[in-house]
Amino acid sequence: MKNHLFILPLVTLAASAFAAEKIDVSFKNYNQAETARNFNNWVKLGDDNKILHLKELSPVGPKAPTIRMNLDTLYSVGVYQNDGEMTLTIPDTGLYQSVMILDTDGYTPYYFTKPGTYQLKNDSEYLFIAARTVVKDRHSKESFAAAHKAQTGLKVTGNGSKSYVMPNFDQKQLHKLTTEYNNKMLDSKISFVYGDGKMSVNEEHRTWSNTAGWEEW
Incomplete structure (x- = not known):
């Protein structure tokens, strides 16, 4: 019994040390690390395995979850566990909507600009779905109401339920x-x-582009 009591704290300490170990970041894994940081920014806003509809135009500067966001667009964003059976539906509302899908390597395997239902076939464990809905007149309540209605027509099905946890990149x-x-x-x-x-x-240029597209600290 005494031996068991002695071993248990050592195992616990070893597990804690392993969990806290940081992952070095270099050019080789920069895209994964920067993508993970931005996935995590959005998850903290409440879009874990569901679409978060932003009802107002995006803020700029440090308050923006991602630096380069359009000023005439409402965003709908979700970070989903990918079980291999995911589908995305874009409604036919007459308003322009586009949807970009990113994987955990910072690649964009899909980009949709037309209404329809699409299967998302990708090996990434998580997928980031970013939809943009145009606001025709940013000074018009009717334009916002139409955009809000279009946002609610965006549907994602077939995803898993495992929450996204950011790897411990340095x-x-x-x-x-x-x-x-x-x-x-x-x-x-x-x-x-x-x-x-x-x-x-060109992976170097792609890395720089991801930096400039995501970058905000």
């Missing part, structure tokens, strides 16, 4: 690289480069 290293890569993107004057995970793209 945030100081991530912040340092984010500053470095954002400056490189600005100095390069290249257009944004993204990828769907299938076609080959």
